[in-house]
Amino acid sequence: MLEVKNIKYSYNADYQALKGVSLKVEKGDMVALLGKNGAGKSTLFLHLNGIYQPDEGQVFIDGEELKYDKKSLLKFRQKVGIVFQNPDDQIFAPTVEEDVAFGPLNLGLPMEEVQDRVEEALSRVGMSGFEKTAPHHLSGGQKKRVAIAGILAMKPEVMVLDEPTAGLDPQGVVDLSILLNELNDEGITIVISTHEVDLVPNYAKKVFVLVDGLLIAEGTPKEIFAKPEILEQANLKVPIVTDLFQQLESEGFDMKGDYPLTIDEAKDKFLELLNKN
Secondary structure (H helix, E strand, O other): OEEEEEEEEEEEOOEEEEEEEEEEEOOOOEEEEEOOOOOOHHHHHOOOOOOOOOOEEEEEEOOEEOOOOHHHHHHHHHHEEEEOOOHHHOOOOOOHHHHHHHHHHHOOOOHHHHHHHHHHHHHHOOOOOOOOOOHHHOOHHHHHHHHHHHHHOOOOOEEEEEOOOOOOOHHHHHHHHHHHHHHHHOOOEEEEEEOOOOOHHHHOOEEEEEEOOEEEEEEOHHHHHOOHHHHHHOOOOOOHHHHHHHHHHHOOOOOOOOOOOOHHHHHHHHHHHHHHO
């Protein structure tokens, strides 16, 4: 569905943000891009629908190469929607309704369909009733949901979310996780950048690890979090659930190298350990 080949990008002569990144995301996948701040995650994302043009390398959607003429960019931006880390970088219209309608209107859709898309998108993110509200009156979490609604209204095939949980309260994080899983179940390919390792096993089927502009590892969450040398290089930690069971192993419990990553896995592992004892 989505492929980048040997992407290189420099902000200036002294700073190369991406140093030859290549990765593939299959149709219908939900994947996570892990890395500390400054690793190049946001820079890579801005290449995925042509906001940035690489110094070298190529971007493909459905096997078609992204070109940087107006026609190609419009086509790709319909397919790939990006939700920025800071919603204030994305929301600009006087009202919530107008902001979410901006993309569909620019597709030249009939007003009735635009209105249907706006209502549906706001409903999906829990923001129905805020149509006439000025965005500057919203909380950070509400702005984030409006930004996501603006992308949903475009009906993209791929959603790219940069640090989507930033600024959300705990319930907001849970609600977002549920929404992303629902959208993925409906066939939307989802790519998320984050350094929140505790959330990754709950939604990502595959993980890419980016360090200083280079992709250093890829695999399932279990494969990645089983490699302390990769986590150390990326300045990341294992999920807190995993850390607990690693400590239990140091106290004499036999884990057989199989550490849970989520609460559900931890429950099953606790029951297994209790039955053995």
